Amino acid sequence: MHSFSLVFLVVVALADGGPAPEPRTQAPVAAKAPASLPEARWKGLPGWLGFATVKPDVKTQAYYWTPMHPKAQVVLFTDVWKSVPEGTKVRLVSTAGPSEGTYLGTSDELYGCEGNVATFAGFSSSTPLPEGPVWVLPPGGTEGLTSLPVKEVAASALGTPLPKGKTAASKDVRAYEAGGLGFLLTKTGKLRGQLTVLLNGKKVGTDSMTKGDMAGSDTSPMNLYDKDEVGVTRPVAAFQLGKEGPGVVVLGTRRYEGHVFTVAVRRGDKAELLHQDTEALYFCAF
Secondary structure, eight states, X not given: OOOOOOOOOOOOOOTTOOOOOOOOOOOOOOOOOOOOOOOOXXXXXXXXXXXXXXXXXXXXXXXXXXXXXXXXXXXXXXXXXXXSOTTOEEXXXXXXXXXXXXXXXXEEEEOSSTTOEEEEEEEEESSOOOSSEEEEEOSSOOTTEEEEOEEEEOGGGGSSOOOTTOOXXXXXXEEEEETTEEEEEEEOSSSEEEEEEEETTEEEEEEEEEOOOOTTSOOSOOOTTOTTOTTOEEEEEEEEESSSSOEEEEEEEEETTEEEEEEEEEETTEEEEOOSOOEEEEOXXX
C-alpha cells in the first residue's frame, strides 16, 4: 500500500487587502515505529520456538515431523503473526548457530497426512539451516546468541545415584548433557519411564514418559534406544539466547498423532523444566 503526503495550500484573503501570511513549513514526517510483535510464546523466555523446513519436493528428510514450505526456511506453527508487516526482521538461532531472518507472511500449508493443513508464520534465513528446532527472537544484537551441543553420555557421568536395580550399562537407562544440564531417562515399567533433569547432579525437574497402550498400537516394551520410539523424551537442541539470556534445551517426544516439544531452562545456578506449556505438532491420526 502506498502512502501519500497531501499538502494543502490555504489562501487567506484579508479584509483590509493586506498581504497573505507566509505559508507554514510542513512538519517532518515522524519515523515509522518498529512493528509490534506478538507476545513471546513461552512464559519467562524471549521469542518463539520454530522449526527449519524442507522444500515440498524433497525426497528424504531427517525427521518425519519436519514441515515443508515453498518459500520459508523457518516456520512457527501459529497464526498470531498475521498482523505483523511482511519484511519485519528477526533473529534466528538453529543448531548451526545464529542468523538473520525476515518475516514472509502467514499461510496455510499441507502438513502431515490425510490432507491435513497447518497455519505457518514463515521466515527466510540469511544462511542455510539444518532440520530441527530454531529459536526465533525479536530483532537486535546477536552477541552471545549461539547453539549449544547435545551429547549422549554415560549415566554415571551425571553425578547422581541411579535408581535402585539400575546400572550405567543397563538398557533401562540413558543419559544426555545439553545446555549445562543433565538428562536421565529411566525405564520404570513395560510401557513407562521417567525423565529427570539435573543441574550439577541435583534434580531440578521430572516428567513421566508413557508409550501408551491403545487399540492397534505397538505394545512391545518401551525401548529407550530406538530413535523412533513413542513416548521417549530426549533433548534435540540447545541454545544460549544471548549474552545475558537464559540457556534453553528443547526436548522432543514422539506421540502416536505427532510430536510434542517441551523446554528446560537454565539461568545461572538455577534451572527448571517448564510444564505449563508445550508445542504440539499434529501430524496424523493414529
